[in-house]
Amino acid sequence: MTGKPVDGQHVDILLVGGGVAAANAAEELRRNGFDGTIAVATRESDPPYYRFYLTKEYLRGKVSREDLFVHSPEWWQDNDIALWLRAPVANPDLDAHTVRVGRRTVSWGRMLLATGSTVRPLICEGAGLRGVHYLRTTWNAADLRDEARSAARAVVVGGSFIAAETAASLAALGLDVAMVFPEDLPFVRALGAPIGALVADELARLGVRMVPHTTAAAFQGTERVDAVTLSTGVHLPADLVVVGTGSRRETTLATAAGLPLGPAGGILCDSTLRAHDAVWAAGDVCEFHSVRLGRATNIEHDRVAAAQGRHAARSMLGAKEPFDALPYFWTSVGAELRIDVLGFHGPGRQPQPLNLAHHPDLAARFTPTRGLVGTPQAFRYSVEGSTVGYASVNGALHLRVAGRHLAQTSAPQPRRAHGGIAETGAGMR
Numbered sequence: 001m002t003g004k005p006v007d008g009q010h011v012d013i014l015l016v017g018g019g020v021a022a023a024n025a026a027e028e029l030r031r032n033g034f035d036g037t038i039a040v041a042t043r044e045s046d047p048p049y050y051r052f053y054l055t056k057e058y059l060r061g062k063v064s065r066e067d068l069f070v071h072s073p074e075w076w077q078d079n080d081i082a083l084w085l086r087a088p089v090a091n092p093d094l095d096a097h098t099v100r101v102g103r104r105t106v107s108w109g110r111m112l113l114a115t116g117s118t119v120r121p122l123i124c125e126g127a128g129l130r131g132v133h134y135l136r137t138t139w140n141a142a143d144l145r146d147e148a149r150s151a152a153r154a155v156v157v158g159g160s161f162i163a164a165e166t167a168a169s170l171a172a173l174g175l176d177v178a179m180v181f182p183e184d185l186p187f188v189r190a191l192g193a194p195i196g197a198l199v200a201d202e203l204a205r206l207g208v209r210m211v212p213h214t215t216a217a218a219f220q221g222t223e224r225v226d227a228v229t230l231s232t233g234v235h236l237p238a239d240l241v242v243v244g245t246g247s248r249r250e251t252t253l254a255t256a257a258g259l260p261l262g263p264a265g266g267i268l269c270d271s272t273l274r275a276h277d278a279v280w281a282a283g284d285v286c287e288f289h290s291v292r293l294g295r296a297t298n299i300e301h302d303r304v305a306a307a308q309g310r311h312a313a314r315s316m317l318g319a320k321e322p323f324d325a326l327p328y329f330w331t332s333v334g335a336e337l338r339i340d341v342l343g344f345h346g347p348g349r350q351p352q353p354l355n356l357a358h359h360p361d362l363a364a365r366f367t368p369t370r371g372l373v374g375t376p377q378a379f380r381y382s383v384e385g386s387t388v389g390y391a392s393v394n395g396a397l398h399l400r401v402a403g404r405h406l407a408q409t410s411a412p413q414p415r416r417a418h419g420g421i422a423e424t425g426a427g428m429r
Contacts, residue, residue, distance in 0.1 A: 005084060007104040011039040013316060014099070014106065016089050016253065017114030018042030020050060020302050021283035023070035024309035025112050025316075030079050032317055036109075039082035041089050041101050046138055047073060052302045054141040055165035056332060060172055061145060065138050092257040094276060099253075110278045110316050113254055113267060114309060117247035117284040117300065122157065126219030131240045135166060136247075144242065148173050151239035155179075155228045156208075157216045159186040161331050163244030164199055168334040170242070171206045178236050179203065180211045180228070192350040194379060195339060195391055202337040211236070216243075247300075249285045262287035264298045271322030272315040273308060280315060282308035291322045293344065301329035326403055342399055343381065343389030343406045351379035351391055362390075362405070364398050 005011075013029065013036065015022040022040050029038060040048065049068040057063045066072075076083045084101060091100040098107045119134040121127065133144045148154070148170060156167040159181030167179045183189060185196030186203065200210055211230070219241060220227040228236045254267045259275050262268040266287030269275045273288050281288075283305035287298040304327055311323045330340045356363040356378055364376070376396035381389035390402045 003082065003084065004087065005039065005041075005082070005101050005104050005106050008107075009104070010037070010107045010109075011082070012036030012109045013038045014108040014111045015040045015114065016042075016099075016112065017116060017283065018044040018046070018048050019114060019116050019283060019305060020048065020070055021114035021116075021305040021309035021312075022112065023048035024306045025114070025282065025313040026076075026079070026081050027071070028310040028313035029317070030081070032314065034313075034317060037082070038080075039084060039106075040076075041084040041087045043086065043088040044137060045086055047071065047076065047083055047085070049138065050302060051136070054135055054138065055162055055169060058138070059135075059141050059145055059166065059169040065142070068138065089253055090256070092253055094257050094259075094279065097278065108278075110280070112309075112312055112316070113259075113275070113279065113281045113285060114283045114305070115250040115253055115285050116305075118250050119243070120246045120248050122216060122243045122245055124216060124218050126221060126225060129219050129221045129225040130223055131221070131225040131238075132219055133240060133242045135162060135242060135244065144240070145173075147240050148175060151175055153178075153237055153239050154242065155216075155236050155238040155240075156242045156244060157181075157228070158244035158246070159183050159188070159212075160244045160246055161187065161190070163242070164203060164333055165331065166242050166244060167203060167208045168206055171203075171208050172334060175239075176209075177207065178209045178211050178238075180214060180216055180230060180236070182213060182215050184212055186210075191339070191341065191391060192379075192381075194351055194353065195393070198337065198377070198393060199333055199339075202333050205336075206334050216241075247284075249298075251285060254281070254285070262296045262298070264296070266298045268296065271324075272320060273312045273323055274315060280312040282312045288323055291324055297344075299327045301327075303328050303330075326406055328399075328403075338394055340392040340395075340397070340399060341389065342392070342397075342402055343387075349381050349383070349389075351381050351389075354378040354380045354390070356396065362397055362402055364392075364395050 048070045087101050154170045154175045154177045156163050156179045164186045167177050171177045186199045188196035214230045214232045217231045218229040219225045260268045267275050267281040269288040271289045273280050275281045284300045290297045307325045328342050332338045377393040378396040379391040
């Protein structure tokens with residue numbers, strides 16, 4: 001049920017956030033028989049939704065806004081869960097168990113912080129011009145799609161997942177797209193050069209022009225952007241620009257509450273995702289102690305956020321098991337190239353091609369039927385000879401078998417940072 005809280009209202013469990021972590025936590029609480037009051041508070045105007053479609057099917061107009069919702073509006077009402085939209089949360093008091101939701105004070109018994117990430121803005125001349133877009137919400141994507149209908153040329157800034165996925169979608173919409181990034185290849189920081197080369201080849205096949213080894217120095221125009229000046233001095237004409245230069249964890253509420261942050265800047269949690277006596281965290285903002293790695297880590301992807309939301313819900317109800325799910329995520333570039341990554345790949349870690357003729361148990365049991373281009377390929381990530389992750393291109397790997405292999409592998413001992421705190425892994429997006 002949607003609406004606004006009443007001043008002084010109490011809820012047994014408050015879920016803060018508008019993504020899959022909060023939605024899955026709500027579902028798991030009811031599935032486990034919790035019959036107390038639950039409220040979800042989000043600053044967005046939509047119920048919790050899947051963000052990973054924003055750069056893909058939603059931007060291309062293949063799915064509607066309602067198709068993105070994790071649960072239908074009726075589901076929230078049927079499960080007697082309050083859904084507070086356009087309801088920013090502030091002024092947390094962990095001693096009094098209160099927060100401000102909009103203009104009203106709400107008390108809570110237990111709270112989940114699933115506040116996700118926000119875009120990392122590019123600070124340069126012309127950054128405030130109309131036609132410069134960031135892609136994080138449904139209305140961001142809808143505005144970009146509307147402008148793309150009358151645009152001919154687009155410049156995408158960044159070599160991230162969001163940048164590459166957006167560039168592919170804009171090319172599919174018929175725009176002339178240039179993609180600007182400082183690295184040699186897209187995805188190279190997160191997944192390594194071999195996979196970055198596959199992504200670059202597929203983007204080129206779709207008509208995207210790669211402009212590596214440079215950055216955007218300024219956006220030109222009067223009221224609206226009409227060109228991008230690169231650090232090399234080159235000018236690229238543009239009817240619109242999309243900036244995909246990364247994100248930062250939204251820890252404003254956690255910092256205001258005095259919760260400690262980890263080395264990667266997330267909310268520091270134990271292995272059960274608990275951050276405080278009555279506060280848990282899940283999703284992009286969660287930096288939890290991994291029993292597998294023996295250190296704090298942070299994993300940014302919707303699949304992990306959903307799993308953490310469910311785990312945090314069970315922990316709220318008294319479960320003591322650590323969160324030990326293997327990291328998994330996938331990305332697609334256009335409609336033809338799909339990459340699944342399982343395990344701990346890590347920044348700067350280069351994958352090695354995996355000859356599945358020598359590992360037939362890892363090979364997929366079927367031939368991909370999605371019309372994917374190119375030969376399916378598999379890659380292995382390793383540290384000191386131990387396999388810590390796999391990448392499957394176009395359905396090459398049997399992911400469940402690969403997951404069982406990784407679950408049986410002992411993770412290498414982490415290096416220690418100053419103060420005895422283990423160094424943390426980088427996020428995925």
